[in-house]
Amino acid sequence: MSKQTLLKPNRRDILKYGVASTALSMPFVSRAWAQTVELNMLAWYGHGEPDVVAEFEAANNVKFKPKYYAGGDNMLALISQSPPGTYDVILSDAEFVQQLNEAGYVDELNAADYPFDDFLFDEWKQFPGHWKDGKLFSVMVRCGHLGVSYNTTAVSAEEAQSYKCFWKPELKGKVGHFDWHLPNLGQMSLLNGNASPFDIDEAAWGKVKETTTSLRPQVGGFFDYGGTFNGLKNGEMLAMAGIGDWITGVLERDGAKVASVVPKEGGIQFTESWSIGKGSKNADMAKKFIQYMLSPEGQVHSARMAAYPGFAVTKAGRKALNEKDPKEAQRTGQVDGAANDPVTLIKEGRIKYRGVPAQQGLEVWNDFWSEYKGS
Amino acid sequence: MAEGQRRDFYAWFWRAPLLVWQLLFFVVPLAFMFVMSFWLVKNYRMTPAFAFDNWAKMLGWNIFWSSYAYTMALAVAATILASVLAFPAAYGLAFRVTDTTRRWALFFLIIPFFTSYLVRVYAWQVVLAGNGVISAMLGWVGLGPISLLNTPIGTLVGYLTLSFPLVVILQTISLASIDKTLIEAAHNMGCSPLRTVFSVIIPAAKVGLIVAGLFCFILSFGDFVSPYYLGGSKPPTLSIMIVDSTKSGQQWPRAAVIAVVMILSLLAIAFTAVKFAYRRRG
Amino acid sequence: MNTEKATSWALYIYIAIAFAFIFTPIIWSFIFSFNSDRFPSLPLGSFSLKWYQTILSRPEVLEAAWTSLVVAACSSLLSTFIGFCTAYTDYRYSFLGKQAYLALAMLPPTIPLIIMALAMLSWLAQIGLSGQVVSIIIAHTVLGAPFAMAVIRLRLNDMDPNLEAASWNLGASEWRAMREVVVPFAMPSIIAALCLTAAVSFDEFAVAWFVSGLNKTIPVVILEILQGNVDPQINAIGTFVFVISITLIVVAQVLMLSKGKKEETAQ
Numbered sequence: 018m019s020k021q022t023l024l025k026p027n028r029r030d031i032l033k034y035g036v037a038s039t040a041l042s043m044p045f046v047s048r049a050w051a052q053t054v055e056l057n058m059l060a061w062y063g064h065g066e067p068d069v070v071a072e073f074e075a076a077n078n079v080k081f082k083p084k085y086y087a088g089g090d091n092m093l094a095l096i097s098q099s100p101p102g103t104y105d106v107i108l109s110d111a112e113f114v115q116q117l118n119e120a121g122y123v124d125e126l127n128a129a130d131y132p133f134d135d136f137l138f139d140e141w142k143q144f145p146g147h148w149k150d151g152k153l154f155s156v157m158v159r160c161g162h163l164g165v166s167y168n169t170t171a172v173s174a175e176e177a178q179s180y181k182c183f184w185k186p187e188l189k190g191k192v193g194h195f196d197w198h199l200p201n202l203g204q205m206s207l208l209n210g211n212a213s214p215f216d217i218d219e220a221a222w223g224k225v226k227e228t229t230t231s232l233r234p235q236v237g238g239f240f241d242y243g244g245t246f247n248g249l250k251n252g253e254m255l256a257m258a259g260i261g262d263w264i265t266g267v268l269e270r271d272g273a274k275v276a277s278v279v280p281k282e283g284g285i286q287f288t289e290s291w292s293i294g295k296g297s298k299n300a301d302m303a304k305k306f307i308q309y310m311l312s313p314e315g316q317v318h319s320a321r322m323a324a325y326p327g328f329a330v331t332k333a334g335r336k337a338l339n340e341k342d343p344k345e346a347q348r349t350g351q352v353d354g355a356a357n358d359p360v361t362l363i364k365e366g367r368i369k370y371r372g373v374p375a376q377q378g379l380e381v382w383n384d385f386w387s388e389y390k391g392s
Numbered sequence: 393m394a395e396g397q398r399r400d401f402y403a404w405f406w407r408a409p410l411l412v413w414q415l416l417f418f419v420v421p422l423a424f425m426f427v428m429s430f431w432l433v434k435n436y437r438m439t440p441a442f443a444f445d446n447w448a449k450m451l452g453w454n455i456f457w458s459s460y461a462y463t464m465a466l467a468v469a470a471t472i473l474a475s476v477l478a479f480p481a482a483y484g485l486a487f488r489v490t491d492t493t494r495r496w497a498l499f500f501l502i503i504p505f506f507t508s509y510l511v512r513v514y515a516w517q518v519v520l521a522g523n524g525v526i527s528a529m530l531g532w533v534g535l536g537p538i539s540l541l542n543t544p545i546g547t548l549v550g551y552l553t554l555s556f557p558l559v560v561i562l563q564t565i566s567l568a569s570i571d572k573t574l575i576e577a578a579h580n581m582g583c584s585p586l587r588t589v590f591s592v593i594i595p596a597a598k599v600g601l602i603v604a605g606l607f608c609f610i611l612s613f614g615d616f617v618s619p620y621y622l623g624g625s626k627p628p629t630l631s632i633m634i635v636d637s638t639k640s641g642q643q644w645p646r647a648a649v650i651a652v653v654m655i656l657s658l659l660a661i662a663f664t665a666v667k668f669a670y671r672r673r674g
Numbered sequence: 675m676n677t678e679k680a681t682s683w684a685l686y687i688y689i690a691i692a693f694a695f696i697f698t699p700i701i702w703s704f705i706f707s708f709n710s711d712r713f714p715s716l717p718l719g720s721f722s723l724k725w726y727q728t729i730l731s732r733p734e735v736l737e738a739a740w741t742s743l744v745v746a747a748c749s750s751l752l753s754t755f756i757g758f759c760t761a762y763t764d765y766r767y768s769f770l771g772k773q774a775y776l777a778l779a780m781l782p783p784t785i786p787l788i789i790m791a792l793a794m795l796s797w798l799a800q801i802g803l804s805g806q807v808v809s810i811i812i813a814h815t816v817l818g819a820p821f822a823m824a825v826i827r828l829r830l831n832d833m834d835p836n837l838e839a840a841s842w843n844l845g846a847s848e849w850r851a852m853r854e855v856v857v858p859f860a861m862p863s864i865i866a867a868l869c870l871t872a873a874v875s876f877d878e879f880a881v882a883w884f885v886s887g888l889n890k891t892i893p894v895v896i897l898e899i900l901q902g903n904v905d906p907q908i909n910a911i912g913t914f915v916f917v918i919s920i921t922l923i924v925v926a927q928v929l930m931l932s933k934g935k936k937e938e939t940a941q
Contacts, residue, residue, distance in 0.1 A: 057888055062898075062901070062902040062903065063902070063903070067732070080733075082734075082888045083734075084887070084888055085898060085901070085902060087639075087901070088639070088640065090639065090640035090642070091639040091640060093436045093642060094436070094638060094639055094640070094642045097436060097437060097438075097642060098795060098799055098804065098805075099804070099805050099887055100802070100804070100805065103805060103887065103888070116436065120436060120437065196625065197640075198640075236626065237542050237624060237626070238542040238624025238625060238626050239624065239625040239626060239628075240624070240625075241620075241901045242901060242902055242903070243899070243900050243901045243902055243903065243904040244620075244621065244624075244904075246903065246904055247517065247713070247904050248542075250713050251518075251521045251522065251523050251524070251713060251715065252521075252522055252523055253521055253522055253539060253541055253542060267903075271712060271713075323903075324902070324903055383640050386640075387455060387628075387633070387636065388453075388455045390625065390626070390627060390628050391455035391458055391459050391627045391628055391633075392455070392458075392627070399848075402848045402849070403763075403767060405759075406759040406760075406762050406763045406766075407759070407763045407767070407775075408759075409755065409756045409759045409760070410756050410759060410760040410763075410775070410778065410779055410819065410823075411775070411778070413752075413756055413815065413816065413819070414778050414779070414782070414816065414819070415778075417794070417797075417812050417813070417815070417816050418778075418781070418782055418816050419778070420797060421790075421793035421794050421796070421797035421798075422785070422793050424793065424796060424797045424800065425789075425792060425793040425796060425797070428796055477692070478692070480685060480688045480689075481685075481688060481689045481692040483685065484682075484685030484686065484688065484689050485689065488681075488682045488685050488686070497689070500693065501696070502923070503700070503920065504696055504697075504700065505873070505877070506873055506877070506916060506919035506920055506922075506923060507700050507703075507877075507912060507915070507916045507919075508877055508879075508892075508893055508896060508911075508912050508915055508916075509877065509879075510879060510893060510896045510897055510900060510908070510912075511699075511703050511896060511908055511909065511911070511912030511915075512699035512700060512703065513699070513900075514703070514900060514904070514908050514909070514912075515698075515699035515700070515702045515703040515706065515909070516698075516699050518702065518706065518714050518715065519698060519699065519702055521715070523715050524715055524716070525702065525715070525716055528715070528716035528717075529716075552695070553696075553699060556692075556695070556696060557696050560692065585678075585681070610783075610784055610786070613786065614785075614786020614787060614788055614789065615786070616788050616880070621900065631786065631788045634788055634789070634792060635788065638792065638884075644792070644796060647792055648792065648796075651788075651789040651792055651793070654786065654789060655785065655789060658784060658785075658786075659784075662784060
């Protein structure tokens with residue numbers, strides 16, 4: 018008898034809670050029907066954070082759904098595992114645009130939509146791989162330099178003028194790697210004196226492997242963005258290969274004793290470009306967003322991004338940055354005529370674009386990187 | 393006949409859900425992963441094939457085997473550490489406290505399962521770092537600084553974070569369910585407490601102790617968070633290799649090879665352990 | 675006698691140390707969540723609620739919390755249903771291939787999550803079910819079912835087999851006996867299984883990370899912060915999740931205890 022009375026209210030409870038939970042879920046269901054456009058973004062960490070996109074979201078009634086990756090290989094993997102049309106806007110490392118295009122992941126863009134006339138540097142308008150057969154597939158939005166990143170209490174500014182400082186005995190177990198083969202091996206290639214660090218023949222590649230392997234005893238760990246960040250900040254790592262101001266800049270703003278320089282062997286430029294994903298249902302809004310990111314306001318947001326700073330690529334963007342945050346502009350050399358003006362550095366030949374290995378294939382470099390990590 | 397059919401329907405109604413669901417979403421995915429290990433990757437795209445390239449590449453790659461050995465060694469170390477370190481605690485909880493205390497202790501041991509493992513690992517990062525909590529505490533007594541982060545010890549701390557509470561729980565339960573008269577008999581016969589532990593209690597609780605260790609091994613062997621965020625991925629364990637392979641170069645078939653080897657190893661070890669657990673003494 | 679007492683005390687101290695190890699990360703995470711430092715270390719900064727304000731101001735965290743709740747609710751219902759069916763089958767029937775059947779039921783926890791993630795994503799992508807909330811629900815149901823089965827099976831152990839038979843003899847159909855006898859008897863364990871599987875789902879990150887696509891759950895957001903800008907938001911989210919999970923468990927415990935008491939008085 019008591020069992021039955023126990024049971025019956027139960028069933029009613031279930032109904033009650035069922036109704037209640039349906040009611041609760043209503044606002045969420047109805048929200049999906051509201052006019053807000055959802056833009057799916059695939060990007061490096063930080064590009065979809067409020068400090069960059071909040072204004073655009075508010076002005077256009079858009080909501081970004083970001084998915085973050087680390088490294089171009091990772092980006093390609095993520096796209097290929099998702100149904101076509103999943104991502105509306107794709108931020109790609111410039112050297113991977115070609116492969117995005119070859120795989121048919123991105124749509125053609127109309128060059129007239131973007132302020133190419135206002136670019137700081139002519140080469141950036143025609144960035145390798147962004148155009149194919151006269152068609153535009155991606156627009157460069159920002160860039161930055163990779164060099165020697167170090168803890169200023171452990172490495173002097175003078176020592177940091179060469180990648181050789183990574184081999185300093187005092188740094189044993191305190192040199193970290195950003196866990197991606199391209200920037201690290203590129204730096205080793207520069208140290209070996211290769212003028213085009215990513216276009217090297219077998220002999221030079223063998224030397225690069227040798228140089229890299231000799232660094233292994235110094236290495237304290239392999240890190241993703243978060244780990245790199247943490248490792249430098251808490252002093253676990255005193256020098257970092259494969260990164261640059263994009264990470265130390267954030268820590269500097271926070272008062273940490275770290276810095277990045279382009280050493281005498283030269284530095285590497287990372288380049289980031291926006292594309293529109295093929296099959297996007299919001300291509301118009303995606304275009305509008307890319308236009309926004311290339312507008313002076315967008316360029317300022319991009320240059321001052323909380324996750325990691327970058328250089329403005331348009332003249333108007335640089336001007337706006339100098340007005341809005343002259344300190345940051347000066348810190349990063351984004352002042353016309355400055356000695357460390359990124360454009361000047363390229364013209365002087367001290368900066369090479371990060372590229373994909375021209376003579377070996379990505380897989381070969383990647384496999385070596387795995388071997389290096391595991392050794 | 394109709395009655396029988398209704399019976400059958402009733403029986404199958406309860407039997408079917410597991411069969412359907414686990415076949416469709418457990419057995420088939422694993423089988424598919426095995427098939428995928430024979431596929432090829434061209435231009436970042438997987439193409440169905442029946443090729444032994446991935447197997448040849450992975451099994452012929454010394455890095456794979458050194459990573460295998462490293463992963464195995466760490467997991468075994470974690471299992472031994474957890475089992476040995478948990479035993480006195482489990483012994484105390486099983487024999488030296490009241491039932492109420494034991495129930496509360498078990499309740500507190502369950503709590504870690506409801507805090508995010510990732511959050512706990514992040515907290516360890518801060519605690520273990522060179523300028524972290526442990527270092528600072530050592531500094532008060534004039535020692536240090538010492539950093540356990542990005543070392544195998546860091547990884548082991550993570551593994552234990554994951555499995556230690558479970559091992560204590562399982563050991564406590566299996567010790568508490570030993571027939572108490574057995575222990576009293578040993579005691580009355582003049583057996584020293586330590587000897588009682590080794591020749592009466594441990595053999596009697598063998599199954600539970602081994603199962604506890606096995607769980608610790610499984611959890612540690614497959615964890616990719618601790619070796620990455622506490623061990624600095626130096627060198628990568630097999631589970632990190634899986635993540636790496638899926639991330640870079642779209643090498644899913646290779647990741648599948650690693651996964652299949654891991655599963656086979658786990659099955660072999662689990663089988664041996666269970667067999668050992670139920671082996672008659674003699 | 676004295677040595678006996680001394681060993682006891684030594685064991686108590688040892689247990690205290692073991693608990694200290696277990697609770698070290700939990701307590702520090704709690705402390706750091708109220709600490710103003712961007713990069714926490716000793717000495718602590720000042721008391722601050724800013725990490726809680728940060729997460730509450732981020733719509734994606736709230737959205738992830740909602741996704742987590744939906745996934746936990748759906749997958750716990752499904753896996754408890756499957757677990758109940760399996761436990762009942764094991765309790766009531768013996769049949770050819772039962773060993774294999776039970777092996778199938780208990781195997782999932784022995785497969786490392788990262789491998790489950792790999793297998794799940796590649797298979798779900800093949801059948802067009804990847805990158806959706808449904809994908810996470812499917813995967814978490816697989817992971818939760820064995821736990822639900824174990825909990826319910828344990829309870830059914832205590833059920834007198836004659837109870838069900840008696841109700842058939844009184845003319846009840848099997849379905850009715852199930853409804854009026856078996857389910858009520860198993861109810862405490864069913865609730866426990868619901869809570870347990872919900873908690874399993876709520877904390878699972880590896881499989882969810884792989885299959886979720888753009889639909890992140892809370893643990894995936896935590897993982898992304900850990901891979902991204904690692905700030906103490908992690909602790910604030912962790913503390914929130916902790917409070918929710920513990921509330922769930924305590925409520926379940928209280929429900930079960932009061933049920934048990936009522937049953938006792940009824941008998």
